[in-house]
Amino acid sequence: MSQRSERVPLPCPSCSPEEGTVHEILKPGGQTTVRCTECGHVHKEKIEMPDEVTVDVVVSQDGESFKATLNAAAEEEIQEGDEFVVETEQAIQQVRVTSLEIGPERRTEQAEMSEVETVWSRVVDNVGVNVTIHPKDGDGRNEQSRSIKAFVPGDFEFTVGETCEFGDDEFEVDSVQLRDEIADDYRHKKLDHEGDTAFAKDIKRVFGRDTKTTAWSAW
DSSP: OOOOOSEEEEEETTTEEEEEEEEEEEEOSSSEEEEETTTOOEEEEOOOOOOEEEEEEEEEETTEEEEEEEEEETTOEEETTOEEEEEOSSOEEEEEEEEEEEETTEEESEEEGGGOSEEEEEEOSEEEEEEEEEOOTTSSOOOOOEEEEEEEETTOEEETTOEEEETTEEEEEEEEEEOTTTGGGSSOSEEOSTTOEEEGGGEEEEEEEEOOOOOOOOO
16 A cells, blocks of 8 residues: 555657656646656656545554544555555654544445545554563472563564563563454464564564573572
8 A cells, every 4th residue: 555656657759659668747737747767858748647535544553543644546445454654743654554444433454545534553663562471481480471562663573482682571482473454464363383483563462481590599
């Protein structure tokens, strides 16, 4: 999912009259002014531009929500899991579609942009991943499992069997639970085989086993 490109393939009367080259749109309209990116020739062409719509976007990040808008071709399809860039008051961010609202209390997984009233999304370029850390087996301590949140880039990889360290916490990844809107892109919704890997932006929760050595005494 992306906003309409300002470049189009067209024949160039100067350097490529038979085959299309990439042209930059300088001035849209009935007779569109374009410039060939190969030779720089500027000319006018009649280009049928698709109808555009502006759709509200709700962006969620770590429990907070922000509003933005998205301009797209009316006939363009959008679905859960699609990613695109939006500009909010806070920053320019990469987001992923989590739900599409097409009417009061009506949600769908896929629709044309002309049907959509609100796109619900969450930030995926920088994310907070929930991690449950279980105590180390057989170390003699009576400890409870604990939860932390690891803040990492969206493309950070968690791999089953590998050790991760965040601040004072160190753990070996036991399994990874994936988010619903992206689970179909993986082998299973829950990854628990040695070497299974997932991006942080695709993860709902990581389960790990404490590996940090702590001095203790039974007396």
